[in-house]
Structures are given as structure tokens and as C-alpha cells.
Amino acid sequence: MPSRSIRLAVIPGDGIGPEVVAEGLKVLAAVGPASGLTFEQTHYDLGAARWHRTGETLPDAVLEELRGQDVILLGAVGDPSVPSGVLERGLLLRARFELDHYVNLRPVKLFPGVRTPLADVGPDDIDMIVVREGTEGPYTGVGGVLRKGTPHEIATQESVNTAFGVERVVRYAFEKAAARPRRKLTLVHKDNVLTFAGELYQRIVKQVGAEYPQVSVDYCHVDAATMFFVSQPQRFDVVVTDNLFGDIITDIGAAIAGGIGLAASGNVNPSGSAPSMFEPVHGSAPDIAGQGKADPTATIVSVAMLLDHVGAADAARRVERAVSDDLSERAGLGARSTAQIGDAIAKRVSG
Amino acid sequence: MPSRSIRLAVIPGDGIGPEVVAEGLKVLAAVGPASGLTFEQTHYDLGAARWHRTGETLPDAVLEELRGQDVILLGAVGDPSVPSGVLERGLLLRARFELDHYVNLRPVKLFPGVRTPLADVGPDDIDMIVVREGTEGPYTGVGGVLRKGTPHEIATQESVNTAFGVERVVRYAFEKAAARPRRKLTLVHKDNVLTFAGELYQRIVKQVGAEYPQVSVDYCHVDAATMFFVSQPQRFDVVVTDNLFGDIITDIGAAIAGGIGLAASGNVNPSGSAPSMFEPVHGSAPDIAGQGKADPTATIVSVAMLLDHVGAADAARRVERAVSDDLSERAGLGARSTAQIGDAIAKRVSG
Ligand SMILES: CC(C)[C@H](C(=O)O)[C@@H](O)C(=O)O
Numbered sequence: 001m002p003s004r005s006i007r008l009a010v011i012p013g014d015g016i017g018p019e020v021v022a023e024g025l026k027v028l029a030a031v032g033p034a035s036g037l038t039f040e041q042t043h044y045d046l047g048a049a050r051w052h053r054t055g056e057t058l059p060d061a062v063l064e065e066l067r068g069q070d071v072i073l074l075g076a077v078g079d080p081s082v083p084s085g086v087l088e089r090g091l092l093l094r095a096r097f098e099l100d101h102y103v104n105l106r107p108v109k110l111f112p113g114v115r116t117p118l119a120d121v122g123p124d125d126i127d128m129i130v131v132r133e134g135t136e137g138p139y140t141g142v143g144g145v146l147r148k149g150t151p152h153e154i155a156t157q158e159s160v161n162t163a164f165g166v167e168r169v170v171r172y173a174f175e176k177a178a179a180r181p182r183r184k185l186t187l188v189h190k191d192n193v194l195t196f197a198g199e200l201y202q203r204i205v206k207q208v209g210a211e212y213p214q215v216s217v218d219y220c221h222v223d224a225a226t227m228f229f230v231s232q233p234q235r236f237d238v239v240v241t242d243n244l245f246g247d248i249i250t251d252i253g254a255a256i257a258g259g260i261g262l263a264a265s266g267n268v269n270p271s272g273s274a275p276s277m278f279e280p281v282h283g284s285a286p287d288i289a290g291q292g293k294a295d296p297t298a299t300i301v302s303v304a305m306l307l308d309h310v311g312a313a314d315a316a317r318r319v320e321r322a323v324s325d326d327l328s329e330r331a332g333l334g335a336r337s338t339a340q341i342g343d344a345i346a347k348r349v350s351g
Numbered sequence: 352m353p354s355r356s357i358r359l360a361v362i363p364g365d366g367i368g369p370e371v372v373a374e375g376l377k378v379l380a381a382v383g384p385a386s387g388l389t390f391e392q393t394h395y396d397l398g399a400a401r402w403h404r405t406g407e408t409l410p411d412a413v414l415e416e417l418r419g420q421d422v423i424l425l426g427a428v429g430d431p432s433v434p435s436g437v438l439e440r441g442l443l444l445r446a447r448f449e450l451d452h453y454v455n456l457r458p459v460k461l462f463p464g465v466r467t468p469l470a471d472v473g474p475d476d477i478d479m480i481v482v483r484e485g486t487e488g489p490y491t492g493v494g495g496v497l498r499k500g501t502p503h504e505i506a507t508q509e510s511v512n513t514a515f516g517v518e519r520v521v522r523y524a525f526e527k528a529a530a531r532p533r534r535k536l537t538l539v540h541k542d543n544v545l546t547f548a549g550e551l552y553q554r555i556v557k558q559v560g561a562e563y564p565q566v567s568v569d570y571c572h573v574d575a576a577t578m579f580f581v582s583q584p585q586r587f588d589v590v591v592t593d594n595l596f597g598d599i600i601t602d603i604g605a606a607i608a609g610g611i612g613l614a615a616s617g618n619v620n621p622s623g624s625a626p627s628m629f630e631p632v633h634g635s636a637p638d639i640a641g642q643g644k645a646d647p648t649a650t651i652v653s654v655a656m657l658l659d660h661v662g663a664a665d666a667a668r669r670v671e672r673a674v675s676d677d678l679s680e681r682a683g684l685g686a687r688s689t690a691q692i693g694d695a696i697a698k699r700v701s702g
């Protein structure tokens with residue numbers, strides 16, 4: 001079988017980003033031959049160092065290059081030496097918005113053998129997928145400051161929600177729900193307070209839901225949802241929610257499913273008009289960077305999602321199984337370095 | 352000692368509201384003589400029934416009467432027969448905004464003997480107080496809808512934050528932190544995305560913090576905070592945060608501290624220009640209303656907060672001790688009705 005070639009952009013980023021990305025690429029290389037894919041990699045030195053050197057976060061020219069790639073793997077961005085928000089907004093969110101990653105896909109799944117902070121909860125109890133809107137809501141950057149530094153200062157932030165934006169992400173979530181055994185979709189919002197945006201989400205879920213009679217639909221306020229993540233995670237199968245609520249609940253999701261070291265995500269543009277971007281949910285963790293302490297598992301699971309996205313489902317399953325097998329044996333092993341974990345999973349993948 | 356008279360407005364509200372409020376009042380009556388206080392009660396029939404009858408949520412005339420009271424005890428509002436948001440915005444939030452409840456005080460404390468869903472966590476690990484801003488942020492209702500029902504619809508929600516509003520709640524939080532043994536304050540926000548509002552909060556925490564050198568200050572993004580509530584609740588002592596983030600994290604707080612049946616709150620106007628309002632964090636739970644199944648503990652703890660607020664600290668401690676003693680023995684008891692729990696705590700209080 002002639003191997004298909006995929007153009008892969010790699011953005012290792014800051015802190016532990018480069019370390020975990022190295023292990024993700026190691027696993028990708030190990031699975032490569034079996035997937036029938038070869039990956040042509042281009043690495044981009046975006047992040048704190050480049051910002052210090054040139055003031056650039058995601059320059060237009062690089063963005064144009066990224067548009068020509070098939071898919072992107074990102075490590076993490078952010079460094080204490082850069083003011084909060086500069087890299088997040090200028091690089092990460094800019095990529096999500098410009099490449100129209102309107103689905104931020106975040107599985108929340110407890111693998112067998114993984115320790116959850118919840119008592120009396122096992123892998124069957126935590127198996128959901130959060131479909132977070134990725135291109136609007138409170139993340140637009142719309143807002144401003146008036147009378148800065150005076151006692152009369154006002155700072156605003158605007159959540160912008162469009163029928164266009166909500167409909168496409170809700171439709172995606174229904175497709176996901178229809179393909180899963182439980183066929184349940186929960187809208188998470190705060191429609192009793194954010195009445196304008198909440199009503200739009202509710203109405204569109206109802207409209208699109210009419211096309212998916214096999215999917216049962218549920219609603220949960222975001223505050224109650226966070227509680228149920230902890231007390232009854234079994235409630236959830238597919239969750240659809242806005243950009244900010246999705247950000248928040250997927251961190252609790254990570255916490256209950258064994259920690260941020262395992263949480264993977266995809267910033268997906270389902271239309272294919274621009275490359276999708278896969279990344280661990282965790283940040284750059286500068287406190288442990290360069291010490292080989294970071295857990296590369298979240299990045300490796302993100303690589304599995306990337307493989308699925310480019311149509312290599314068999315290879316994706318293979319990586320997932322390797323991760324799952326590795327996790328189920330971890331409890332018995334001592335501490336392993338970032339590279340040791342990557343090696344172990346790569347070995348299982350190729351073996 | 353001549354007893355001081357307190358004008359108490361009671362808003363039982365909907366669903367389980369009247370049941371739990373009845374128990375709160377029972378405990379108040381039991382502690383009354385010892386507190387040196389007498390409570391002149393006025394009951395207000397606000398809630399779903401009144402809305403159905405008259406279309407009113409919180410009429411101006413009632414609001415004016417409430418202003419003349421010393422303090423308010425509220426049960427819960429909301430009913431499935433009323434469109435989402437009508438009572439929440441028209442009654443609960445209207446009261447918070449009009450009576451300038453700029454501090455929404457929510458203790459998160461695990462009492463001995465109470466079961467938490469977290470493994471390996473005890474009462475020493477969960478003991479914090481969340482100071483949630485109560486009169487601005489995304490709760491202002493500012494926003495709107497354009498081109499409703501068309502494919503070009505836009506719905507916006509605006510978070511409005513003022514130096515005036517942020518400074519007063521931050522100052523209150525520092526006072527609280529300075530009076531607690533750990534003297535630690537954590538600002539929870541999302542300043543890397545909500546840059547305008549986040550920068551305002553950061554700057555004011557820094558400014559006000561300069562007056563409290565004995566308080567150590569910390570910052571945590573809201574998404575990470577939700578994770579730490581589950582994985583490391585010990586991190587938190589006093590948390591100050593905006594209206595929406597406070598809403599969300601205090602529900603996780605309730606979940607880790609034994610459930611929403613125990614979570615109390617105060618909507619406080621520290622200036623005294625209008626009465627403060629105490630209420631359980633839970634909602635009206637129409638599914639169990641009228642069955643004597645609701646746990647009145649959250650309301651009873653709210654009554655303790657109310658007693659503290661009107662200057663009856665000894666009585667407040669007495670109620671808290673009674674609750675704590677009751678909770679520590681609950682595991683061994685069978686299911687008790689709402690009234691049985693109220694009776695038991697009232698008996699301890701008067702005994
Ligand atoms: C770094 C930050 C901008 C980002 C977000 O808020 O989306 C992160 O928390 C995430 O969840 O990917």
C-alpha cells in the first residue's frame with residue numbers, strides 16, 4: 001500500500017511543551033508505518049522566546065504557512081516572563097479563531113488503573129466527551145476599558161454568540177452523540193442569568209435536536225454541571241457548551257479523570273477549510289520544565305485524536321490501546337521520566 | 352438583659368423553600384432567648400405562585416418594604432412552570448442588585464462526619480470562604496439579540512466591572528483573610544482571556560493588598576481553580592472572584608463539602624444601607640418538594656450566618672455547633688425528614 005503523506009505542523013511552544021511534543025512525535029513515528037501514513041513535519045518556533053526576540057506571537061506569514069498544512073500538533077504556550085494573555089490571545093486563541101476551530105473536542109474518560117480523586121468511581125462512570133465551542137462566546141476579545149486607573153473605571157467583556165456559530169457546533173455534538181452507545185446530549189449553559197445567549201443555545205439545540213430523535217437531550221446549568229461532574233459523572237455522555245463554560249468544565253473533567261497530565265484535546269475545523277490543531281489541555285508548567293518530569297500522555301492521546309482526524313482510525317486505536325495498557329500498569333511502576341513514558345508507549349505501539 | 356428586636360423578612364419562595372425555611376425559623380426560635388434578640392417576622396409570598404397570579408416577581412412596593420427590614424431569610428425560587436430566568440432575574444437577582452448585596456459570602460467547609468466525594472480528604476483539607484462579587488460582572492443583564500430567529504442572529508452578554516465594585520469586594524475579602532489563621536487570599540479569574548476585567552481585578556488586588564502585608568496573595572485561573580477544588584482543596588483559604596466564576600466554583604465547593612444540602616450563603620451589604628439576605632445555595636428542587644425529604648441544614652447554617660450579621664455571634668456559634676454535632680452523628684442514623692433534622696438541631700440549640 002503506497003503511504004499517504006500528511007503535512008504536519010509542529011508548534012512545541014514553551015515550558016514542557018517541547019518535551020511532551022517530542023514524545024508525541026516518537027509515538028507517531030512508531031505507529032507511522034502501520035498507519036499507511038508518512039508525516040512531513042515543519043517545526044515552528046512560536047512562543048515566549050520568539051516574542052522576546054521579535055515581539056511576534058503568531059505573525060501573518062506564519063499563519064499563512066499553517067493554512068497550507070494538513071494538521072497541527074501544539075505543545076503548550078505561556079511563560080511567566082510574558083504578560084498574562086499575550087501568548088494565549090496572540091498565539092493560541094489567534095490560531096483557534098483564524099483557523100476556525102469551532103469545535104474544541106475534549107474527551108473526559110477514566111482509563112482503567114488510573115487514580116481518580118473521587119471515591120467509589122470507576123472507568124464505567126466517567127466516559128464523556130465535551131464539545132466546546134471554540135470561536136465565539138466570551139473569548140472574542142470584544143470589550144474595553146473606560147477611565148482606566150480612576151475610581152470611575154469600567155472594564156467590559158462581551159460574549160458574542162451567533163446562530164451560525166452555535167448551530168454548527170450543536171450539529172457536530174448531535175452527530176457525536178448519535179454515534180455513541182448512550183446517545184445522550186447535555187447542553188450546559190446558564191440560561192437563567194445569561195438569558196440572551198442561553199435562549200439562543202436552547203432554541204438551536206431544540207431545532208437541531210428535532211433532526212436527531214434518537215438522541216435524548218438534557219439541560220444543566222453550568223454551576224450544577226460542575227457539581228455533577230464531581231458527584232454524578234455518570235450523568236454525562238456528550239456535553240455541548242460555550243467557549244468559557246467548556247474551558248472550565250473540562251478542567252474539572254481532567255481532574256476527575258486522573259489529572260491534567262492525561263487530558264487531550266482537538267481544536268477541530270470540521271469543514272476542512274483550514275488545518276485542525278491537537279494539543280494537551282495542560283499548560284506550559286514552567287516550574288517543572290526541562291526536568292523530564294512532565295507526563296507526555298496527554299500529548300500522546302492528542303496524537304491519537306490527530307490520527308483519527310486524518311483518517312487513520314486503526315492507528316489511532318493502536319495508540320489509544322498502548323496508552324491504556326501503559327496506564328493500567330503505571331500504579332505498580334515507580335516514577336518514570338517523560339522520555340521513559342514515551343518510550344514505553346512507542347514500544348507498545350510498534351510491537 | 353432587655354432583648355433587642357430585629358425586623359426579619361422571610362421569603363420562603365418555591366418548591367422546598369417553605370419547608371427548609373420553616374426549619375430555619377424553628378432553630379432561630381430555639382436560639383432566640385439566649386441571643387438576647389427577638390425577631391419580628393414579616394412573610395412575603397414572592398415566587399412562582401404569585402407570578403402566575405399577578406405577573407409580579409419583586410414589585411417595587413415590596414422592595415420598598417424590604418428596605419425597611421433589618422435582614423432577610425430566603426428559601427429558594429424557581430419552578431418549571433415559569434420560564435427559566437423570570438424568577439431568578441426578576442426576584443433573586445433583583446433583590447441582590449437593588450439591595451446592593453455586593454458580597455456574596457459562601458463558606459466551603461467540610462464538617463466532621465460528613466461524606467465528601469473526594470477520596471483521602473478530611474475536614475482539615477476543606478475550609479475556605481468564597482467572597483463572590485454580587486452586583487456586577489456577567490450578571491448585569493446587559494446585552495441583547497439582533498436578527499432573532501434568522502441565520503444571522505447575534506446574542507450578546509456583557510460583563511460590566513467597575514473599579515468601585517471590584518475595590519469594595521476585594522477590600523472585604525482582604526478583611527476576611529486578615530482575620531483568619533492562614534491569612535491567604537486567592538484571586539480567581541481568567542485574566543489571560545478576559546483581559547480587560549482580569550487586569551482590573553489584578554490591579555485592584557495588588558493595590559488593596561499593599562494595605563494588608565500580613566495577607567499572602569495568590570492568583571489562579573478559574574479553570575485551574577475548579578481542578579484544584581477537586582485535587583488540592585487545601586490550597587484555598589479566602590477566595591475572591593467575580594459573580595459568574597463565584598457562582599460556578601461555589602457549586603463545586605458544595606459538592607466537595609458534602610453536597611448542596613449543606614451549602615449556606617449570605618448576600619451581604621456591608622455598608623448597611625439595605626438589609627442583607629441569607630439563603631441556602633441550593634435551588635427549589637421541585638422534584639422533591641412537599642415530601643419532607645429536603646435537607647434543611649443549608650438553611651440552618653444560613654441562619655447562623657444571619658445571626659452573625661445582626662451581631663449575635665454567640666447565638667451563631669451555638670447554631671453552628673448544633674449543626675456540627677448533628678452532622679457528626681448523621682452517618683449512624685437512618686433517613687430523617689426535613690422536620691426531624693430541624694427538630695434535632697433546634698433541640699441541641701436550646702438544650
Ligand atoms: C490558555 C488558555 C487561553 C486556554 C483557554 O482558556 O482556552 C486553556 O485554558 C485551554 O483550556 O486550552
Ligand SMILES: CC(C)[C@H](C(=O)O)[C@@H](O)C(=O)O
Nearest residue numbers: 192193223439440443598632
Ligand atoms: C438561581 C441563580 C440565579 C443563582 C445565581 O446564579 O447566582 C444561583 O445559582 C446561586 O448560586 O445563588
